[in-house]
Amino acid sequence: SQKIEQNSEALNIQEGKTATLTCNYTNYSPAYLQWYRQDPGRGPVFLLLIRENEKEKRKERLKVTFDTTLKQSLFHITASQPADSATYLCARAESSGNTGKLIFGQGTTLQVKP
């Protein structure tokens, strides 16, 4: 079965540094991977999508990469701020037929210290 694996250990970094979160997947490469942010007691909020044929995608201070050889996506937040503290979820569609049926990783909690 397909799986998404994220580092379950919390990531603690100093304000201003770059945070890098890892997402590994099994089996065949998905057409795209998605990243969501989740704050405590709230639902996930979509951040970025990267397609299989895109090596890198950027949005403001966020950058996502997709390496089909390593079966891995990296999510970077540059110039991190305490407001970036949250849990970040990586997800793939289970199949091309139902793209809203997502398989999520367990999420990585980021804590940015001032």
Add this chain to the structure above:
Amino acid sequence: DTGVSQDPRHKITKRGQNVTFRCDPISEHNRLYWYRQTLGQGPEFLTYFQNEAQLEKSRLLSDRFSAERPKGSFSTLEIQRTEQGDSAMYLCASSSGTGGPPLHFGNGTRLTVT
């Protein structure tokens, strides 16, 4: 607010009772999803609707769970004879007619079964 709304936000119930949750998706979205999330884990797919038709149910969804979307607008998720293992956050999400990403999540209903 034109986002996905869920009601109630919190529900505490005794084991064996029935509970019902409501989800109002973004009005122009015809796809609606239910997910369940336990502490420290990512959301897990439960079921999905396209308009009023329930097109897929996860094997996670026991016979005690039933979901409806009678007019293709709001949806309800009912759990009968609740068990302590049902304690979780129940998330609703919607997406546009193409079914493509992203999913727009509500802030969930937190269920506690005592």
